[in-house]
Each structure stands twice: as C-alpha cells, then as structure tokens.
Amino acid sequence: MYLIHNAAQLVTVTSGGEKLKRGKKQGEISLIENGSVLIDGDKIRWTGRAIDFNFKLYDNVKIFDASGRVVLPGLIDPHTHLIFAGTRADEFALRISGYTYQEIAKMGGGIMRTVNLTRKASRWELVRIAEKYLNIALKNGTTTVEVKSGYGLDFENEIKILEVAEELSSKGRINIIPTFLGAHAIPPEYTDRRESYIHLVISMLPDISHRKLAKFCDVFCEDGYFSPVESEKILTEARKCGLSLKIHAEQFSNYGGTKIGVKLGAVSIDHLENISDSDIEILSKSNSIAVLLPGVSFFLNYKYPPARKLIDSGVPIAIGTDFNPGSCMSLSMQLMMTIACTQMRMTIEEVIVASTLNSASALGISNIAGSIEPGKRADLVIFDVPDYRMIPYFFGESHVCAVFVKGRMVFPPEEEI
Ligand code: NIG
C-alpha cells in the first residue's frame, strides 16, 4: 500500500457519481487541504485529511511525502494522433512565413506526407517512436491517452498502427484508448474513387471491432476530407459494429459534423473552432462532450473554439492536445491548460475538470478514472507547487514531480528517486 501523504492541496474532482460536469459544475474541483490518498494495489482505497488517516488500521504502508505539493487525478488526454513516423518542422517554418495549413496540404505536405513515412515504417520502429512520445506525455502528468490511427490509410497500415497501439497498451506503463481513424484523409490512389475508399474503411470495421483493436471510430469531417454524408455513412456502420463514436467537426469551416455527431450519439465532438450558435444549441441538448484542442489554434495561429459560450450553454468541455506532427506538436496538458485559460477564457477550475473527469468521460472511462475517489484506478499526479493555480500560471514548465499509474510510480523511474 502507498500513502500519498499530507499534500498541501489534494484536488479530487469528486464526481458524486456523475459521469461528467457541465455548466456551473464544470468549475467545481473539490479540494482537501493537507490531504492524503491511500492506494491499495491499482485502486484508490481512501482519501481525506492527513490528520484523519489512521496508521493503525494498515500494515506496510509506504509513504510518499506530498507536503507542500499539489495532487491531481492523472491528466487524461482525450485526443491524439500519436503513432506516426517523421516530423514536419519544415512545414512549421512555411507556416511562419505565411502559408496556411490547408495551402501546405495542397503543396504535398500535410497528412499525406506523414502517411507516406508511416507506411514505410516497421511496427518495431513505430513502437520505438511512439514509446518516446508516451514517455514525454507521462513525464508531463498524462496517465491516460487516446491514440488514433489515421496515418496508414490502407488496410495493412491502419491495422499496423492499431496493433502498435495494442502493443504499447500491453506494456501497461500508461493507459491507452485506441481509436480507428481510417477516415482521416482520402489517399491519393483513391482521389477519383472516393466511394471505394469509404467502402474500404467500412470493410475494416468488423475486424477491428472483433479484435478489439479500437474502442472508438472517428472521422475527419471537413471540406476536402470527408463530407457530412460520408461521415454519417462511416460512423453508422461503425456503430453497428459496436464501436463508440467520435468526430472531428467544424475545424476549418462550419461543415455539419456537429449535427452528424449529435444525431448518431457520438461520445465526443472534437475541435469546434467554427461551431455556430445553432450548433451550440443542438450540442447543449445532447449527451455528447465537446473536446477542445487549444494547442491547435495556438500552433496554427488560428481562431479558438468558443469555450465560454459552450460552457455557459451547458455543454461539457474536455481538453486535449491533438498531438500530431502538423497541427500540434506538443504533449503537454499543462500547456493546454494555460492556453485554454488565457485564450479561451476558461477558469483554472474549469480546465482542471476538462483535463480529468470530463476527458475521462470523453473516453467512456469516467466510472474508473478522472477523479480521486475510493474505488477508482490509482492514476495520480503530484506537482511540485503549493497551489493548483500555479500549474497553468507558471507556464512553459512541467511542475510534475511524480506520476502514479494503476498504483505504480512510473515517473520518476525508481533509480532517479
Ligand atoms: O486534428 N484534423 C485532422 N487531423 C489533425 C492534423 C493531422 C496532421 O496534420 O497530420 C488535426 O488537426
């Protein structure tokens, strides 16, 4: 047993049995001053004030002294494209000189550039590259990460990417939720036969679902990628195969993805930079969660999604990195928190809920993760600051000093303690 003892602030984000927090509750974090958490195996057994912990009740308790520090539920990144080969620093340079993301894609860069490199990479190489990224995520306090395919865009390579995710997940250092994003772009070999590519994506679904290679199916619903009609077709088939749904919606234009997502009962609708007021209304009446990606607008120097309007309309918000080589080369949820506060006007408490309980909900795991409550998985982060507000305030630094995943300290590695 492990006792994380006497934290200056234990931020529990207690859910009270709810799956997520929306509206005013999006800003309720629940805080215990001088708090402790008892970990038993891979679960949280007890939380409370340090002075109320009864040492006599338990044998063999190993103590982690959290005095002067802040403890939060492990951060949950609900949207990444983490498995890819190569980088695109040259495109970053082009963007700085004035080209847009879409112009670069038309010039032969963008998603297809990474697809070509990822197709050439072996499983082993992809595991090695992705492991490096996962370690960075862990060091920055992320204990669960959603990982999408989408840089294979043919049968063999999409399966290869999902198998890489499966292998990384089996190592158990970090929790992984895999998503099938075969509908990320139409590969050039199908430009003149879009229908055939859509058929190919649909034909992959039964196998992916049967082998549990993905929990979610996602579609990039955007001008130049997949239309609302095509997105609906793919997601409808995915749902029939038992996959839960996500959709990239309204990133570069108000294109109709939100309506499709709500209609099909998507667990989350992601991006929303160009969501309209009428779409906000539709979304607020649904059970879907808005996953906002502050790092993308920051990195592309593009408009931010209307987080305030969404929250005030009662839409539950989660935030993620969207980690990918084109639109957000960052795995830091701490940085996403800062950007969400300063650029999207979310409160510090709202971004904490958005990175924990609500992002767990966006992955359908808020019954086991996303808050510090007895019975939940012992995924915890300890920050070397005395006040949780320091985390987004003192930005560009990682304040993480320890990370527990399933009750095991995975950062820092034992030898560094
Ligand atoms: O979420 N929107 C689609 N896909 C990514 C970008 C992927 C890439 O540029 O490689 C995104 O922004």
Ligand code: FE
């Ligand atoms: Fe994305």
